[in-house]
Amino acid sequence: MGNFLSGKVVAVTGAGRGIGRAVALSAAGEGARVVVNDYGVAVDGSAPTSEVAEAVAKEITAAGGEAVAVADDVSTMAGGRRVVDTALSAYGRLDGVVCVAGILRERMLFNMTEEEWDSVLATHLKGTFTVFRAASAVMRRQRAGTLVGFTSGAFQGSVSQANYSAAKGGIVSLVRSAALGLHRYGVTANAVAPVARTRMSVRVPAGLSGIGEPEDVAALVVYLLSDAAKGEGITGQVYTVAGPKIAVWGQPRELRSAHLEGGSWTPGRIAEVLPGTVGVDPMPLLKGPGG
Numbered sequence: 001m002g003n004f005l006s007g008k009v010v011a012v013t014g015a016g017r018g019i020g021r022a023v024a025l026s027a028a029g030e031g032a033r034v035v036v037n038d039y040g041v042a043v044d045g046s047a048p049t050s051e052v053a054e055a056v057a058k059e060i061t062a063a064g065g066e067a068v069a070v071a072d073d074v075s076t077m078a079g080g081r082r083v084v085d086t087a088l089s090a091y092g093r094l095d096g097v098v099c100v101a102g103i104l105r106e107r108m109l110f111n112m113t114e115e116e117w118d119s120v121l122a123t124h125l126k127g128t129f130t131v132f133r134a135a136s137a138v139m140r141r142q143r144a145g146t147l148v149g150f151t152s153g154a155f156q157g158s159v160s161q162a163n164y165s166a167a168k169g170g171i172v173s174l175v176r177s178a179a180l181g182l183h184r185y186g187v188t189a190n191a192v193a194p195v196a197r198t199r200m201s202v203r204v205p206a207g208l209s210g211i212g213e214p215e216d217v218a219a220l221v222v223y224l225l226s227d228a229a230k231g232e233g234i235t236g237q238v239y240t241v242a243g244p245k246i247a248v249w250g251q252p253r254e255l256r257s258a259h260l261e262g263g264s265w266t267p268g269r270i271a272e273v274l275p276g277t278v279g280v281d282p283m284p285l286l287k288g289p290g291g
Helices: 018-029 051-062 077-091 114-142 162-185 214-225 267-278
Strands: 009-013 033-037 066-070 096-099 145-150 187-195 238-242 245-248
Touching: 009 018, 009 077, 009 114, 018 033, 018 051, 018 066, 018 096, 018 214, 033 051, 033 077, 051 066, 066 077, 077 114, 096 114, 096 214, 114 145, 114 162, 114 187, 145 162, 145 214, 162 187, 187 214, 214 238
Parallel strands: 009 033, 009 096, 033 066, 096 145, 145 187, 187 238
Antiparallel strands: 238 245
């Protein structure tokens, strides 16, 4: 047992398996009291069971830590609120939340159904909002706390996961908005874009270099939750952990601009200026029709 999070109370969603489980176990191992949330569904969001969250809570207590399980669905406002309320009723405070819960519904955009879109956005993006919403109100009153959202490199775009990519991009903007709005209250917000072996990454080739384990990601999350990360301007950031690599993503900003002298923009004037002056910022993942 360590003491990096000694005295802190941390809630982790999606904590029944994979990265969420590793975060919950690592936080408990570093002295935190943990609220273990998991709706207990399959990768596609089906067949919920409370046993998944309960098993991790029991694992923590068997190792000498303190944990309580919550099997609520965080895609509902009541579910997100219950995660926070459980922390307050069980331990009297809440110092950090980590939103890992997610599902997949892979489909090309032109074949995607409304249900496949809605369910993924609800679990990832709304599920982060519901917990952030409830937790931020508590942390504002405490004038201290840490919000950690989980995004993905897929926020750059994905061939067959428009729903997942949109949700993960939304989480980045939500985290940055939280960082801006809560900074004055001593609350930080960051996002983690992991590259690790989980049941949601089974299609990643086993021999691919640069992919790590859930425990690698958990180490970064524990750091972000700790007092060691305070006072270093670490808020509104997106970090990637990929095995031995830790990286920070750039902040959105304008690259180039053109200014019209007199008159108004017309399609013709834009055609003269945009390609050569403003140009494009090439998509790293984009391949041509033959690529």
